[in-house]
Amino acid sequence: MKITAPYNFVPLNEKVFYPSWSEQVTQDLPFADSEDGVIEVKLKNVSPLFTRDGSLKEHSTHIMGNDGKRHYFIPGTTIKGMLREIVEIMSFGKMQEDKDFQNRWFGYRDVANRMNKAKSAEYLKKVNNAIPGWLSKEGERYFFTPCDGQLEKIHSIEVGLNFPGYNPNGSIWETNVSVGSDSNHYPTYPEREKDGISYRIVCTGLMQGKKHELLFPSDRGDSIPLSEETIRAFKSIYEGTPDFAKEKEGKGCFLMALEKGYEIPVFYLKMQNGQEILGMSRMFKLPFRNNVRQQVEILQKADKTRHDLGETLFGYTGDDNLKGRVQISHAFMEGTVEDSELIETKGILGTPKASYYPLYLKQQHSPYKTYDENEGIAGRKLYRIHSEGTTTQLPQGENKNVGTTFKALPAGQTFTLRISLHNTREAEIGAILTALTFNMSPEVFFNLGMAKAFGFGKCHIDKEDITLRGFSQDMNYYMQRFEEMMSVFTYENYQQLWAQTESITQLVNILSEHTDEEVRMMEMKEYGDSKFEKKNPFNKIQEKGTPIHSWLSDEDKDKIRDLALKAKGERAEKEARRSLSEQYALAKSCVEAKDFQKAKELYNAIMDELLKKGINIQEERQIVADIEEQIAEQEEAKKQQAAKAAQDAIERELEAGLGTTLDKLAGDGVSYSIKDFKVCFQKVEIWLKKSKALQLNESDSNDLFNTSMRLLQEPSKKEVKELAKPFDKSGIWRKLTGFLGEDKAKELYDSYQK
CATH class of the missing domain: 1.20.58 (Methane Monooxygenase Hydroxylase; Chain G, domain 1)
Known part of the structure; x- marks a missing residue:
């Protein structure tokens, strides 16, 4: 069996292009090389078109004119969303959470895997370790309270005998309500005693061959606070489960009960890595190892602090805000269409599920990779273009409450709009024009409005239907500037020119025409069967591979390669310094x-x-x-x-005088530092050198005389013999004579001799 789908994926670019001027953009201070202008556009719908307006119900968006007729238009926000998406793909932008994707967790129940018995055994081993208990909410926090005791069973016949309202054929919510409920019709899980132990009855809902319901022990252990991540994963895995997140005819659901303060029965499992898992049944869904965000980040690790070309042009909000420089008017239809000409369509507009990993994850070869593997996301989803003006019938289904009825505009209508650009550079103008015309590639279309999966909203813009007002150059010039800029980036990072990259080739081929078989939506059974490769060999959706039109000459390409090499070196240098x-x-x-x-x-x-x-x-x-x-x-x-x-x-x-030096006290603070004539004479000689004098002045001479008198009273043993020599024979007396003069030296000599 061949996998088919009305959608396919543009491979996610691992490298993100951040314009060098993104941080310099303002509304008030224009760039020196910027331009303002208006792009006037006429677009035609090739297939029936419907754009929803909540207040208009079945009719496409319109206003009632004075002529009493409906004047239809495509909202500017619809066109802006399409244009921004194409610009972001073409300019290798970021894939951002809550804008380009919703982060979700997906689970699997692998009781009897026909392809991998070992995986089934592993699954059963894990869930068998889960413990029953109650999930509750207090304020903004969630708690799990485990049951104290072993899980038991009660036969369905016994339940019916004791609870006459018991409905084993209802959903899990309805069955629990049928056994016991309060005045608000929320399950109360009545108590039942077995072998002297008190339990609470928890029903499992309709199941083929079911003979028992569950008994949760009434005794409880200590409550365990749960992380936000655990609760988000739990809600995400079960959001599509009947009676969990959506009410049925206003009868309530488990999530509503939880948010209103009721506790709900769950199974709790704590993995060896600390991960906490909650399940709604005995054989509950285990989450895959990776969620959607993690699969995106495997391929693209974008810098959230920097802005790509889409943000730089169209604006952004967050910690810092920037108003966009692209303003798009409503696209009003030329003329009117009578109600009798509208194409009434009924059916179910189901949305593709990202849990279908053969398509939503990057698949290279057999076997199919699941969210447990680190292959990464398949890319950005786009709806494939149906051939000519054909549409396919919407699924009908038996439940009329989930169906949709709308009246689409017939093909062949012309709509006119204006795109106003302010303070935009040449490459930015080129980005808008390239997105509108796919670089002037023939037979490439885009989708607008509802039911794109079924061929509705196929639109096209011809070159002749675009008029530039206020710009200095023609369309081709601006598109070439954009292609040159992007080619420098792609050659630097992928060694390919922009027009040759897989992302751009896949983009234009997804938005080219496909046969009815190629865009066929598979039946539910086919989605399940396609995963079993022994029965259905591995395959994935293939596109034709036709390249986009290019404006570059051989000379341009050579120049771009040189610029890319230079840019690569500059980027490496910048990144090295940034690190x-x-x-x-x-x-x-x-x-x-x-x-x-x-x-x-x-x-x-x-x-x-x-x-x-x-x-x-x-x-x-x-x-x-x-x-x-x-x-x-x-x-x-x-x-x-x-x-x-x-x-x-x-x-x-x-300035203090020689006496300060000669009579300086020693470290003990009592005795003098100078204790003999040898040191004294050294100090005097240093003093004379410092003062640059040949002899002492009168004050310094008196200081030396007084110090000499002190030293003569207790002369050192080494100098006693020298002092005893005759006046003209002693070196000490000769020194003193030189410093003090003969009279004062003789006075000291005579004093010592007495």
């Missing part, structure tokens, strides 16, 4: 604090890292050279400061 941003910041702070030695060490370490990556370090070398000059100046300043301090100390010492 060292903390070291740069620390080095800069050291320079500002004048800690030049530390700054030099840091910059030398930075240069070593850059050299390992082959990055030019000329800029850093100049910084280090400047720092070395600062270090040299700093050292010279220190020397000068030290010299000045020494000179100031000498001047203070000279």
